[in-house]
Amino acid sequence: QKEVEQNSGPLSVPEGAIASLNCTYSDRGSQSFFWYRQYSGKSPELIMSIYSNGDKEDGRFTAQLNKASQYVSLLIRDSQPSDSATYLCAVNVNRDDKIIFGKGTRLHILP
């Protein structure tokens, strides 16, 4: 069974600090990696996608991918109260078939 693992949290981070969210996956053949943000009662919305080893930055968000270690992370700089949400890591399996989601990490930004 292909799996995506995340710490469920909650992760509490002071406003203005860096939030670090981690995800590990089991399928070595995975090529596509996604971070989604989900507010309570809402549907997931894409934050970042990453396909190559290394870092990818978009505004306050940086995704990091290490395929050798099978982990992907999301850094949120200058955390804001509006960043409080559940962050879902998603990884494709069987190459182009579908993506599998982790259970998500609840992030709480402390004002």
Add this chain to the structure above:
Amino acid sequence: DTGVSQDPRHKITKRGQNVTFRCDPISEHNRLYWYRQTLGQGPEFLTYFQNEAQLEKSRLLSDRFSAERPKGSFSTLEIQRTEQGDSAMYLCASSLTIQALQETQYFGPGTRLLVL
């Protein structure tokens, strides 16, 4: 609005009844996915279509669940003889996938089902 839409947004039904949900994907997207999400869990894959072809169905999906995408545009998900355990948020997502690399899936607002 050119995003993914779902209808209805909420559905309350009695155990044993049948329900049908509709999803309209982003118009140029060729792939459409259905997920189920319960509290504290990530979205759980149910099935997906490429154009009108249903390419995969989760082994977790019982025979009471069926999905169609007759013309490669909108899709319907039907649950027959609903059970209380079917209560969940049902999410639809679509993507434009051309190459082997999995492209971004965009989610609709979901249909929240409550089975009494």
